[in-house]
Structures are given as C-alpha cells and as structure tokens.
Amino acid sequence: MTLGLGSISAHRLLRRLLHISPPLSLAGLYAGFILLGGLCFKLPGAMLGELSWSDAFFTAASAVTVTGLSVVDAGTQFNLLGEAVLLVLIQLGGLGLMTFAVLVLAALKVPVGLTGQIYLSEELNQSSMHRLMRLVKRIFQVVLVCELAGAALLATSFVPMLGLGRGLWVSLFHAVSAFNNAGFSTFSDGLVPLAADPIINIVIPALFIVGGVGYVVIDDVIRNRRWGRFSLHTKIMLSGSTILIFWGWGAFAALEWHNPGTLGQFDGAPLRLMVAWFQGVTPRTAGFNTVEMAEMHDSTALMVISLMLIGAGPTSTAGGIKVTTFVVMCLATVAFFQRRTQLNAFGRSIGLHEVLKVMALTAISVIVVFVGVFLLAATQEGHFLDVSFEVASAFGTVGLSRGFTGELTDPGRAVIVAIMFIGRVGPLTLGYFLATRSVPRVRYPEGRIHLG
Amino acid sequence: MTLGLGSISAHRLLRRLLHISPPLSLAGLYAGFILLGGLCFKLPGAMLGELSWSDAFFTAASAVTVTGLSVVDAGTQFNLLGEAVLLVLIQLGGLGLMTFAVLVLAALKVPVGLTGQIYLSEELNQSSMHRLMRLVKRIFQVVLVCELAGAALLATSFVPMLGLGRGLWVSLFHAVSAFNNAGFSTFSDGLVPLAADPIINIVIPALFIVGGVGYVVIDDVIRNRRWGRFSLHTKIMLSGSTILIFWGWGAFAALEWHNPGTLGQFDGAPLRLMVAWFQGVTPRTAGFNTVEMAEMHDSTALMVISLMLIGAGPTSTAGGIKVTTFVVMCLATVAFFQRRTQLNAFGRSIGLHEVLKVMALTAISVIVVFVGVFLLAATQEGHFLDVSFEVASAFGTVGLSRGFTGELTDPGRAVIVAIMFIGRVGPLTLGYFLATRSVPRVRYPEGRIHLG
Ligand SMILES: [K+]
Ligand SMILES: [K+]
Numbered sequence: 002m003t004l005g006l007g008s009i010s011a012h013r014l015l016r017r018l019l020h021i022s023p024p025l026s027l028a029g030l031y032a033g034f035i036l037l038g039g040l041c042f043k044l045p046g047a048m049l050g051e052l053s054w055s056d057a058f059f060t061a062a063s064a065v066t067v068t069g070l071s072v073v074d075a076g077t078q079f080n081l082l083g084e085a086v087l088l089v090l091i092q093l094g095g096l097g098l099m100t101f102a103v104l105v106l107a108a109l110k111v112p113v114g115l116t117g118q119i120y121l122s123e124e125l126n127q128s129s130m131h132r133l134m135r136l137v138k139r140i141f142q143v144v145l146v147c148e149l150a151g152a153a154l155l156a157t158s159f160v161p162m163l164g165l166g167r168g169l170w171v172s173l174f175h176a177v178s179a180f181n182n183a184g185f186s187t188f189s190d191g192l193v194p195l196a197a198d199p200i201i202n203i204v205i206p207a208l209f210i211v212g213g214v215g216y217v218v219i220d221d222v223i224r225n226r227r228w229g230r231f232s233l234h235t236k237i238m239l240s241g242s243t244i245l246i247f248w249g250w251g252a253f254a255a256l257e258w259h260n261p262g263t264l265g266q267f268d269g270a271p272l273r274l275m276v277a278w279f280q281g282v283t284p285r286t287a288g289f290n291t292v293e294m295a296e297m298h299d300s301t302a303l304m305v306i307s308l309m310l311i312g313a314g315p316t317s318t319a320g321g322i323k324v325t326t327f328v329v330m331c332l333a334t335v336a337f338f339q340r341r342t343q344l345n346a347f348g349r350s351i352g353l354h355e356v357l358k359v360m361a362l363t364a365i366s367v368i369v370v371f372v373g374v375f376l377l378a379a380t381q382e383g384h385f386l387d388v389s390f391e392v393a394s395a396f397g398t399v400g401l402s403r404g405f406t407g408e409l410t411d412p413g414r415a416v417i418v419a420i421m422f423i424g425r426v427g428p429l430t431l432g433y434f435l436a437t438r439s440v441p442r443v444r445y446p447e448g449r450i451h452l453g
Numbered sequence: 454m455t456l457g458l459g460s461i462s463a464h465r466l467l468r469r470l471l472h473i474s475p476p477l478s479l480a481g482l483y484a485g486f487i488l489l490g491g492l493c494f495k496l497p498g499a500m501l502g503e504l505s506w507s508d509a510f511f512t513a514a515s516a517v518t519v520t521g522l523s524v525v526d527a528g529t530q531f532n533l534l535g536e537a538v539l540l541v542l543i544q545l546g547g548l549g550l551m552t553f554a555v556l557v558l559a560a561l562k563v564p565v566g567l568t569g570q571i572y573l574s575e576e577l578n579q580s581s582m583h584r585l586m587r588l589v590k591r592i593f594q595v596v597l598v599c600e601l602a603g604a605a606l607l608a609t610s611f612v613p614m615l616g617l618g619r620g621l622w623v624s625l626f627h628a629v630s631a632f633n634n635a636g637f638s639t640f641s642d643g644l645v646p647l648a649a650d651p652i653i654n655i656v657i658p659a660l661f662i663v664g665g666v667g668y669v670v671i672d673d674v675i676r677n678r679r680w681g682r683f684s685l686h687t688k689i690m691l692s693g694s695t696i697l698i699f700w701g702w703g704a705f706a707a708l709e710w711h712n713p714g715t716l717g718q719f720d721g722a723p724l725r726l727m728v729a730w731f732q733g734v735t736p737r738t739a740g741f742n743t744v745e746m747a748e749m750h751d752s753t754a755l756m757v758i759s760l761m762l763i764g765a766g767p768t769s770t771a772g773g774i775k776v777t778t779f780v781v782m783c784l785a786t787v788a789f790f791q792r793r794t795q796l797n798a799f800g801r802s803i804g805l806h807e808v809l810k811v812m813a814l815t816a817i818s819v820i821v822v823f824v825g826v827f828l829l830a831a832t833q834e835g836h837f838l839d840v841s842f843e844v845a846s847a848f849g850t851v852g853l854s855r856g857f858t859g860e861l862t863d864p865g866r867a868v869i870v871a872i873m874f875i876g877r878v879g880p881l882t883l884g885y886f887l888a889t890r891s892v893p894r895v896r897y898p899e900g901r902i903h904l905g
Contacts, residue, residue: 337813
C-alpha cells in the first residue's frame with residue numbers, strides 16, 4: 002500500500018504521508034491493510050472454498066484490528082496460504098503500524114524527522130526520542146521472544162496431536178494469535194475441545210496477558226525490575242489488571258459453576274477452576290474461549306460485556322476504554338465522595354484535566370456502543386443480549402461471540418467492521434489529541450498515565 | 454413517622470433529625486413514607502382486593518419515588534380510599550420532603566435554624582436563605598396552580614366520559630400524577646385507550662414537562678421572564694430539554710411509523726405525529742404511555758432507555774443522571790476535542806471540578822444500572838432487553854415497562870425498589886456532597902449549575 006506504487010517513489014509517498022494529519026494517515030494505513038488483506042483472501046488458491054467479497058473484507062478487518070470475530074470457518078475454509086495471510090495481518094495489526102513505519106523509513110534511509118517522531122510517539126504515547134527508539138527495539142525483542150517461546154511450549158501439545166510439520170505451524174499460529182490478542186484459531190471449534198489441556202490454559206493466557214498489558218509496561222518492568230522504581234502508569238496497569246483478572250475469574254466461576262452448558266460439564270473443582278480461569282481472563286481483549294459463550298447465563302454475559310468494554314492496556318493490542326481509564330474513573334468517584342478535587346494513586350497525583358480526557362473517552366465509547374447496538378437492532382433480527390455482546394466484543398476488539406457473527410447481514414457486517422475499526426484506531430486517534438494537547442502547555446510535576 | 458410518637462415530643466424529634474447526617478435523614482424520611490404508605494394500603498377497606506405485603510410496599514415505594522411501575526391493577530384493585538392514599542404518597546414524594554419539613558417546622562413554630570437551612574438547601578441546591586423561603590412559597594404556588602389548572606382542563610375530557618363526581622376526581626388524580634411525573638393512572642390500561650384524545654396529548658405532557666424541568670428553573674423563568682436574564686442553569690435546562698424533546702419525538706416517529714403495534718395502528722400523519730409526541734416526551738421521567746411499550750422495536754426501546762437514563766431536571770420530580778449532567782458530559786467531550794481545558798456555555802465557564810462531579814455521578818449511575826440488571830438476570834428469568842428497560846425505568850423513576858413488572862419475583866421486586874429508591878434519593882444525597890463541598894472553598898466567578 003505504501004511501497005512501490007510505480008511513478009511516485011516510496012520516499013516521496015512516505016514523506017507525504019507524514020505530512021497529512023497523523024490520525025488520518027494512521028486510519029488510512031489501517032484501512033489500506035484491510036483492503037490489501039481482503040484482496041489477498043480473494044486470490045485464486047488462497048482459500049479452500051471461495052470467499053465472498055463481504056467474507057474476505059470482514060475477515061481482513063477482524064484480523065488487522067486483532068478482533069477475531071469470524072464469519073469464515075477457519076478449520077475448513079483456510080488452506081496454508083490463507084492461514085499465512087491471516088497470520089501476517091494479525092501481526093501487522095498487533096505490532097502497531099507505527100513501529101512498522103519507522104522500520105520502513107530506517108530501511109529506506111529516510112531520515113526519521115520531527116514529524117515522524119511525533120507520528121510514532123502518538124501510537125506509543127512516548128515523547129522522548131531516545132526512549133522511543135529503544136522501545137521499538139524492545140517491542141521487536143519482546144514480540145519475537147514471547148511468540149517463539151509460546152510456540153515452542155504449545156508445540157508440546159500440538160505436535161503429538163497433529164504431527165511435526167502441521168503441529169509446529171499450528172503452534173506458531175496460536176502463539177502469534179494469542180500474543181497479539183487476535184483470538185483466531187485454525188480449528189473449527191476454536192479451543193473448545195482443548196478446554197482441559199493444561200498447556201493451553203497456561204501458555205495462551207500468559208501470552209495474551211503479556212501482550213495486553215502494553216509495551217510501555219513491559220519495557221518499564223524489564224528495565225526497572227523493582228516495584229518501587231516503576232512508573233505510575235505501570236503500577237496502575239499491573240495492579241488494575243491483577244484485580245480485574247481475579248474478579249473475572251472468581252465471578253465466572255461463581256456464576257457458572259453448576260451450569261451444564263459451561264463449567265458444569267467438567268468434573269471436579271480443579272478442572273472447573275482452570276476452565277473458569279481461561280474464561281475469566283479472555284474477555285479483556287484476547288477473544289479465545291474454551292466454553293460456548295452462548296451457553297452462559299445472562300448475568301455472566303453482562304459481566305463479560307463489562308470486562309470487554311474495559312479492555313486491557315494502552316499501547317497494547319487491546320481495544321476498549323483501557324484499564325487506566327477505568328482506574329481513573331474509579332479514583333475520580335472515590336475522590337468525589339471524599340470531597341477532594343485531587344486524585345491520588347501510589348503517592349502521585351493525577352490532574353483534573355486527566356478526568357476531562359477520561360470523561361471524553363467514556364462519552365465517546367458509550368456513544369459508539371449505543372449507536373452500534375441501535376443500528377444492529379434497527380437493521381436486523383437478533384436477541385438483544387447477543388447483539389449487545391457482539392458490539393461490546395467488536396468495540397473491545399475481543400472477538401468473543403454468542404453466535405451472532407454468523408447471522409450478520411451485510412449492513413450488520415458493515416456496522417461491526419466500523420466498530421472494530423473505531424475500537425482499534427479510535428483510541429489511537431484520541432491518543433493523538435491526548436499527546437499533543439499537553440505539549441505546548443506548562444508541564445505539571447504529576448505522574449503521567451496513558452488514557453488512550 | 455416524624456410526628457407524635459408519644460413520649461418524645463415532635464419538637465425534639467425534629468430537632469434531633471436535623472442533627473443527623475442530612476443525607477441519612479433524607480433517606481430515612483423517604484423510607485418512613487414508604488413504610489407508612491405500605492401499611493395504609495394494608496388497612497381494611499383501603500383496597501377492593503386484598504394486597505399482599507409485597508404488593509403493598511412495592512406500590513408505596515413506586516408512589517413515593519414517583520416512579521409509577523405497578524404490580525397492582527389500578528383499575529380494578531383500588532377503591533377511592535386506596536386512590537387517595539396513592540395520590541397523597543405521590544404528592545409527598547413529588548413535592549420533596551424538605552419543602553414539607555420546613556412547613557412542618559414553621560407550623561410547629563420551631564425556629565428554622567442554620568442546620569435546617571442547610572438541610573433544605575441541599576434538596577433545592579439553594580444557598581441563599583432569602584431566595585430559599587421565596588422558592589418554597591413559589592413551589593406551592595406553582596404546584597397548586599398547575600395541578601388545579603391541569604385538573605380543570607382534563608375535566609373537559611374526563612367529566613363527559615365518567616360523570617361529574619368521578620370525572621373530577623379522575624381529572625385531579627391524573628393532574629397530580631402528571632405534574633409530579635408519577636405516571637400512575639386510575640385506569641387498567643393507563644392512557645392507552647385515550648391515545649388519540651387531543652386534551653390528553655396536550656395537558657398531560659405540559660404538566661409533566663413543567664414538573665420535570667425543576668423548581669429552580671420555573672422560579673427563574675417566572676421572576677426574570679427574559680432569556681438574557683436567566684441563569685446558566687436555566688439556559689442549559691431549557692435548551693437541553695428542548696433538544697431532547699424534539700430528538701425523542703422525531704426518533705420515535707421515524708422508528709415506529711409503520712409498526713402496526715404502535716404508530717402504525719393510527720390513521721394519518723397528524724394522528725401518528727401526536728401519538729409519537731406523547732411517547733417522545735414521556736421517557737425522560739413521566740412514565741405515562743399511550744401505546745404498548747412491549748410492541749416497540751428493539752432499536753426504539755434502546756433509544757427510550759437512553760432517554761430514561763438521562764432523565765429531566767435537578768430539583769424536580771425526575772430521576773436519572775439529569776439533563777445538566779448530560780450537557781456537561783457533552784461539553785466536556787467537545788472541549789476535549791477542541792483541546793480546551795475549559796468548558797463554556799452561554800458565555801459562562803464551567804469549572805473542571807464540575808467535570809469531576811459529572812464523572813462521579815455517571816460512574817455511580819452506570820454501576821447502579823449494571824448491578825441492577827445483573828441481579829435481576831441472575832435471580833430470575835426474563836428477556837434481557839425487558840430487564841434492562843425495567844432497570845433503566847426504575848433508575849430514572851420513569852415507570853415505563855415492557856410488561857416485566859408483573860413477572861418480578863419477590864427478590865426481583867426488592868431489587869427494583871432499591872433502584873427506585875436510589876434513583877430518587879441518590880441524586881439528592883449526591884446533591885448534599887455537591888452543595889457542601891464548594892462552601893468552604895474559594896468561590897470562582899463561574900456560572901453555577903446543578904448536577905444532582
Ligand atoms: K481479540
Ligand atoms: K415516573
């Protein structure tokens with residue numbers, strides 16, 4: 002999309018791109034990858050069965066936004082080439098296009114000038130150029146190490162099951178899909194038949210938790226190693242994520258313990274706790290599931306919806322309003338009832354203008370979700386809970402579904418694609434506003450946290 | 454409840470009450486009225502049929518919180534005494550107990566001291582004692598004039614239908630019920646059979662719009678008469694309400710125009726527009742309906758839910774987050790995207806600490822609604838949309854229902870009663886925090902608005 006379009010040189014095109022409004026070109030690049038991906042899926046020989054245009058673009062959008070909602074049966078319709086295209090799209094979408102842009106620029110020996118730096122810093126919420134370049138290197142190290150280690154561990158389960166060649170490929174696919182929180186699987190039933198496999202229950206969640214916590218946090222943890230030295234952002238992300246993980250795990254177990262459609266089918270408390278663990282951590286953006294989402298009670302579904310809307314960390318592969326935004330919202334509420342106008346966390350204060358950002362992010366998110374549910378309800382049949390679940394899943398780029406994805410009409414698919422796109426690009430675009438607004442102003446001695 | 458409990462004199466009891474935490478005693482008074490109302494409904498001869506304790510207290514809670522959700526058939530189970538008790542509870546709940554407290558104190562010649570003044574000012578968000586006393590007088594004038602005028606106009610429709618005596622009583626009942634946004638009717642089918650009656654379509658909405666805009670606004674309009682002299686609060690309430698009214702009207706008409714269960718049954722555009730008008734204005738707390746809510750499309754139901762959650766004005770008979778809160782939320786979002794940290798409206802600024810209040814109010818509201826839907830979904834069967842609709846209706850003290858009220862089990866009723874109570878008392882309690890927090894601080898030259 003950005004390279005080698007004939008008459009215009011790649012240099013000039015890239016330079017031009019960097020002079021367009023960054024949020025616009027970010028959105029443009031994502032849209033470009035979706036188009037390219039959709040075209041690839043339509044290539045002769047890319048798939049076992051013929052995909053319709055609508056199927057192809059929906060799948061590409063779901064992959065690039067690392068959502069994982071699917072209208073195509075991965076187990077029967079993808080051949081190896083199709084799976085490879087899917088994997089590349091997931092990796093491109095998950096890594097963040099900005100990381101890519103810098104590499105391309107460096108490879109082309111284009112000087113990474115001021116615009117490019119600002120451009121990149123929006124996606125990563127980083128303002129120092131030095132830290133930025135190290136962060137990009139770190140991203141690639143972490144991604145490579147995690148995905149390869151994950152694939153190696155998964156291979157101990159998949160190779161005996163599928164043979165060496167196929168087993169290794171499937172292991173790599175699931176490692177990449179998990180680390181990027183994409184939720185795509187090569188199996189028709191996803192991971193449901195593997196619900197009781199301990200390797201799956203440890204390696205996959207480990208990958209998507211690390212991938213979802215955000216590169217900034219990973220970098221901070223690797224560099225500083227000790228809690229006392231972590232930034233406010235890292236502390237909030239780590240403690241907030243931990244609480245949400247235990248909350249999701251406990252609530253799922255308590256609500257579904259005796260449901261024969263979900264946990265009730267497994268014998269014994271340890272097994273049920275393990276299956277509940279997987280379902281408790283997956284809603285905050287991963288999107289894999291080992292039990293049928295449609296079999297959950299309505300109350301559990303609502304709990305899962307709330308987790309999907311919260312999502313995981315900024316500068317990660319997650320959608321949703323993000324954990325930090327949620328934490329600031331809670332802190333603001335507590336501060337209000339204690340009649341304070343200052344928010345404090347871990348010995349640092351958070352300015353009131355941060356509350357304004359949180360307010361804006363929340364308002365926009367509520368509007369997007371409301372409008373999404375409204376449009377789906379207005380244009381097609383469907384149980385209200387399933388529709389709400391699907392929209393929350395798309396907005397949080399989660400990919401869990403109560404089976405409504407397959408029932409989507411073409412207008413319905415367009416709505417879901419738009420919401421996935423907003424869920425993935427929207428926060429980044431908001432991040433642009435977050436990042437640039439404070440630049441020309443006075444800097445307060447406050448702890449910085451990321452809200453996008 | 455507060456008067457004549459034998460050994461302790463009314464004086465001392467009242468003085469004591471005023472020294473308890475105001476939010477606590479406010480909640481206590483409301484709870485007392487609900488208990489008293491429930492007991493009255495159980496009096497021999499108060500009803501035609503026997504009410505269970507659960508029926509009696511649910512009805513009393515619904516009346517005192519001016520919600521209007523009903524588990525009792527008003528048309529067949531209430532006799533005149535029962536209707537009178539209902540009317541008194543509605544009027545008590547609607548007028549605001551604080552207005553009442555001052556009158557009782559004045560009648561008992563208890564000096565209305567500092568505590569009492571602060572106490573009253575919380576409910577009405579007024580800080581000047583002079584304005585306060587005038588406001589209380591104004592409240593009673595406005596209530597009396599509106600309810601009597603409304604009853605007289607409604608009589609032109611009800612007297613020919615029901616005869617002089619019954620017609621006048623029914624007119625008074627509906628006028629009081631409408632002005633206090635209670636939504637109770639003496640008919641089994643509510644106002645559904647009267648959907649095409651022009652008097653009903655003009656008088657009832659006029660009453661509940663005036664009642665829902667808030668006493669402060671009414672007082673400001675009567676005193677100042679000209680837009681330029683109105684306070685920021687009044688301007689925001691009037692313009693916000695107007696926009697929401699036209700939005701609700703237009704959206705309902707557009708979505709339901711051809712639905713044979715709602716607008717489609719009426720012949721001709723003028724009639725359909727009139728019926729749509731009624732349904733478009735009723736969700737923001739009134740609770741009357743002239744078409745079946747269960748027949749609406751899911752998309753329309755979602756639109757109605759959003760209006761119910763917004764509600765009407767502070768210091769009114771409304772529940773929900775209130776129009777001013779919603780407007781500040783919108784202003785904050787716009788300001789954020791324009792990269793301003795100051796909110797402006799009508800040439801006045803709104804401080805960032807107001808955004809903190811809005812954030813807290815919104816967060817609490819979201820939690821209450823989420824927990825309510827969750828508890829109902831967890832404890833009983835029911836379509837998810839109907840459950841969400843019922844909870845939003847209870848939180849906004851609206852009283853519209855898709856027929857789920859009758860299906861509530863006893864735990865379900867307890868949940869709805871709790872949400873109605875929070876919907877009515879919660880914002881007042883929050884109002885206490887809003888009012889007192891800014892008192893000891895520096896006063897900024899800002900326009901004041903009410904958020905509770
Ligand atoms: K996902
Ligand atoms: K009502």
